[in-house]
Amino acid sequence: MKVLMTGASGGIGTLLRPMLHELGVEMRLSDIAEPENGRAEGEDWVIADMCDAEAMHGLVDGCDAILNFGGISTENTAELIHSVNVIGTYNLYDAARKAGVKRILFASSNHAIGFHTRETRLDAEAPVLPDSLYGVSKVYGEGLALYYWKKFGIEGARVRIGSCFEKPKDRRMMATWMSARDMLRLIDRVLKVPRLGCPVVYGVSANDELWWDNSKVAYLGWQPQDSSRQWAGEHPDEPAVEVDDPAIKYQGGGFAKAGHFDD
Amino acid sequence: MKVLMTGASGGIGTLLRPMLHELGVEMRLSDIAEPENGRAEGEDWVIADMCDAEAMHGLVDGCDAILNFGGISTENTAELIHSVNVIGTYNLYDAARKAGVKRILFASSNHAIGFHTRETRLDAEAPVLPDSLYGVSKVYGEGLALYYWKKFGIEGARVRIGSCFEKPKDRRMMATWMSARDMLRLIDRVLKVPRLGCPVVYGVSANDELWWDNSKVAYLGWQPQDSSRQWAGEHPDEPAVEVDDPAIKYQGGGFAKAGHFDD
Amino acid sequence: MKVLMTGASGGIGTLLRPMLHELGVEMRLSDIAEPENGRAEGEDWVIADMCDAEAMHGLVDGCDAILNFGGISTENTAELIHSVNVIGTYNLYDAARKAGVKRILFASSNHAIGFHTRETRLDAEAPVLPDSLYGVSKVYGEGLALYYWKKFGIEGARVRIGSCFEKPKDRRMMATWMSARDMLRLIDRVLKVPRLGCPVVYGVSANDELWWDNSKVAYLGWQPQDSSRQWAGEHPDEPAVEVDDPAIKYQGGGFAKAGHFDD
């Protein structure tokens, strides 16, 4: 099996690259930029821009599956969000269709549902409620994945990633953190389960505080095994001073509080 | 109250224009093209392109509400869909935000949920399942409406229009048809109800066959009063020869069956 | 279109026969017994026993659709229920499959859900809860309809008939009564809607008291137009003396109260 990972120089890509060999598949890595830590021995790199539709055709050629971590990964100008996360994502999907790719993991985001309050339990059927233009672009991407699945049979996973970093950076991430290793386990399942369909998966480790319910995708056989608990000491417990502050009230945190990026 | 209608030269716009005075509000009409039947006496027209962000600022200036019927209204090239229905819609929304517009009716489409089977009853909480890139662009637009509502308080109606024509054109439209007058009644409610929120509304008349359930928006006080029944004679009943033909099986009809537009 | 009606000499068959020409299809009538009121001019009768598998093949030959009102229509001995409603129904379905029949209306019964309390609102997704062995045989028949639909594409309607008589016979039937004319309207829709699937439909008129919710099958375009209201005078209102009497408490009425038939 040949698998393409886009966004391989980004945050998640950088965390995952040293572990990808564990998947036992042939990997191709791509990003618009060279990885900051340099290419590793044996890695198959293609530098390409998602905005370049032609380049996407070459990139996906010969691949069975794609891990689409490429794109803008936080709020940004409308111009960038639209050209990369909307048009760029389309370029990748349509190239994949023409090349006969079978499966695509789409890196969606908790910011597609970021305006739900923290006390709301969300499962795969929860309505979207984006907290940013970035979040809206992920809503677009999830819709695109459904279209390519229903019309062309390309299976997909719409993974609403919480916070995939080395460790939680603030108190909110105690609930949203996803370890790179749990992401790897999820990728393994998405690539190898006999039938995938096109489910919503919440990308989060087995943290003590959980906002999201993955029980509807138990058929994937994915069990996260890490927890933010080990960093509890760095992010002490205490009730918020202002529980109605949007950064506290909503799952999207600071994204839900921020003004419009272009202003 | 000053209300802008975009797409005023399009199909729905042309049907609605002669009735708009019944709303009792001051209207501004806009489209990228002059209306084929010419401007009527007393109409306030602004020709403008949604792709032109600057033009949008001028267009929305002084408006309290927008009826956004502009944009590509059927499947088309990816380039057009993205530049008009994605970026153009964003241009309009962000101009509206800066101008202090209070409410926007977003003309979404049944093609945002077109891959549900005909025997599936959909209400406002049904998951999207777009049948076309056009449908995906409507998913984007619905997400945009939610973002501007939750973050900036712009109320919206996400109206998933069935088939708003003078009369049903084929057997499928016996279920999906919406009269222009029922659309006018809905516009009246969307503009004038004390509090709107940001609901999904299915834009359909009181046809005998109904796939969509508007009971969750009964707070709007909207009751469609027309029915496709009067044209039953033109579209005779009979079971389909191939009930699994995508054009028959899915609510999106021909959109669900068609190949990719750009091919 | 050629349509077979089984059970044509039974209660519902006798009520419907004079109206069947309104369907505008070619009818074949069948029962194990001659109709008590004699064959009418122009009726195409075949006397046949559902328990006779061979006879069923001949019976269904050349038919596009079947209205299966045949079988035991009330509680009876286990032997009769099993031989007719289970094995006989199977015989009919399997003959239909071999003959290429496209659609079958299966006359199920409220006794398949008769142990729900009267204050429970049931829709098409309500769990079965049979009040009699007769009711269990209808659960079997509904299962059979699903099997032939999913595996062989034979569309079906699982019509849980309330009380289809000339008029309500007791106070309970004020809620469960279905007029023959509303049944005819339903048959028309089941035969002619472009795509049927295999829905549960509650066979009941537009009575004032309603236990069952048909909103999930609004896609059929069926609106019952009669009501038990006209016989309100014959079945006066009053609270039951014993509201926990099974005949009052449960939707199945006397069936829910009766002992085991074979005892």
Next chain:
Amino acid sequence: MKVLMTGASGGIGTLLRPMLHELGVEMRLSDIAEPENGRAEGEDWVIADMCDAEAMHGLVDGCDAILNFGGISTENTAELIHSVNVIGTYNLYDAARKAGVKRILFASSNHAIGFHTRETRLDAEAPVLPDSLYGVSKVYGEGLALYYWKKFGIEGARVRIGSCFEKPKDRRMMATWMSARDMLRLIDRVLKVPRLGCPVVYGVSANDELWWDNSKVAYLGWQPQDSSRQWAGEHPDEPAVEVDDPAIKYQGGGFAKAGHFDD
């Protein structure tokens, strides 16, 4: 059938008294105060205080059913709310139990669910969300009705009354108004349906704008026939200036906005 109405001198009682003979039952009327418009010919009045447990025993003696419209009907001091709506209601229920009363209509209120937003559709299963101490006392009363039903078999209707006045007094009541005649129709059903159980019913006419869904109690056979539509001219349409004003945002209107009564 002998039926007691408490609160017969209050607003709803005064509206209903001239129509009660239409129920065809023997009525006893009670209130803590004489009716302002004087006793009518033939009315059977008992002046009694719900806070007086002994008096309640005499009051309910010989009654088959109770229409409990007594109590404080708007926000008030905690002392009054507790002594009348809590303890007084208990006094009445427990006297009813000892006297063998079979059914009680409990006049609950929309203020038991008043903190739901206007765009939220509520049915009989919606969670309570009281907007006032008065609303909390209605939550208590609904709980009491359930207790007496499940443990002692006293059937009940928990009627969450909207605004039962001669006509709507403000724009909000266009959605919440209930005509006295629709209330009478509901009382008739509650008294006479064979089996009642203990349902939640929303007491509201067939207004154009509707926040509440009574479909789960269709078994009662109650169809409201009036509508606030006739007073549309007195309460003109227009979007609220401040859609997040609690009086606009929440179903409870002014109750949701008011401060604490005792302050």
Next chain:
Amino acid sequence: MKVLMTGASGGIGTLLRPMLHELGVEMRLSDIAEPENGRAEGEDWVIADMCDAEAMHGLVDGCDAILNFGGISTENTAELIHSVNVIGTYNLYDAARKAGVKRILFASSNHAIGFHTRETRLDAEAPVLPDSLYGVSKVYGEGLALYYWKKFGIEGARVRIGSCFEKPKDRRMMATWMSARDMLRLIDRVLKVPRLGCPVVYGVSANDELWWDNSKVAYLGWQPQDSSRQWAGEHPDEPAVEVDDPAIKYQGGGFAKAGHFDD
């Protein structure tokens, strides 16, 4: 407590027999055939045919509970399915009723819900969707269990068994496998929990991939403790070549793909 196990010579019976003493109850074993591995020391065997109603009366005499694993356990001729799984099951239930049996574990099957897709999460309220005539017979049996529970108070467990073998035989069984020991644990709970009711239980071990959700029967106190994980090496992971092959797409696997048995 005296407990009868039918089908004791069958696959599951053979796996369970050596462990049954752990239940601490007195067992009676029955089958139509002698066990292939011979009767063990101290086993109380009765050879009997479920089709023989008289024999069933003798068989159940003196038993408090029944573990009904008897019957045809895979697709077969309509004649066998009906005579054994329908009529035979009825014979057993009605004999149990007359003998005063209190509880019956009914061995239902995943083939009663086999036409749900693999990506559909099913819980106890999921609608049936049989993939075979065998599956339809299990739908009948589940209905029968409900009837005897509601009318005669015989508690039951409708156990939709996945694949109860010594170990998984193919890749699909990695999701559906149930160990004999987990079955024994379930039997223990079904026999001994204070109140059982008549729940649907999915008979499956704690496998990594899970299609079924038993949370609604947590009141049983049953926690499966085995997992198919230990045989992962024998059934390697890989995406199916044809994900829409019925054997892959549907939970029933090969049953969903097979033609009609009698053809």
Next chain:
Amino acid sequence: MKVLMTGASGGIGTLLRPMLHELGVEMRLSDIAEPENGRAEGEDWVIADMCDAEAMHGLVDGCDAILNFGGISTENTAELIHSVNVIGTYNLYDAARKAGVKRILFASSNHAIGFHTRETRLDAEAPVLPDSLYGVSKVYGEGLALYYWKKFGIEGARVRIGSCFEKPKDRRMMATWMSARDMLRLIDRVLKVPRLGCPVVYGVSANDELWWDNSKVAYLGWQPQDSSRQWAGEHPDEPAVEVDDPAIKYQGGGFAKAGHFDD
């Protein structure tokens, strides 16, 4: 943080007092009566009666949060239930409001939902169904908590406690038991989670048999770690002799069976 515990001399208070220092907050203890085992070194006690509104103001002064375990904890006379659990609870809440208290844990009870059958799985959205006047008073208290949350922003936890004793006292408590340590863990979460809202939490340990589903409050990060399993030997398994005995049938056990206390 300064935290008040009321009911500190009661059953739960007595179990918790030796562990409260683990919370790392400053505690104030209160009850109407001195603790039977005497005040411990360093405890800050205030003897006060919830029925004394004035006393409540002094009691809550300076507190950030309240653990309200005060009140009558079992069925009792209507007079006591109303004066303490209704009026006394109100006194405490309103004093808390005036004093600026931020959070209140309200000790509700399983008797607020005690008339659900044992085989019914309840989550935070389950309707109340009180089994006693005591249970009704808890319904009142839960309503009060909602009112103070929505109107005044006081966050709350409505903890429906099962059976918080040193160990299970009977077979039923094998399902309902909550260890004091699991209660302490829950208190810790309720006090310290960044945003609490006003959820329903079922107060129960991780017993084998579970009737209640806390998945909707996973955002609290509370995982009970004890289980009644260790006392299985004291409460042996066996099916109940009378499964329809209210003490067996309903979750409230003996409360559901008992007559009216005041009789």
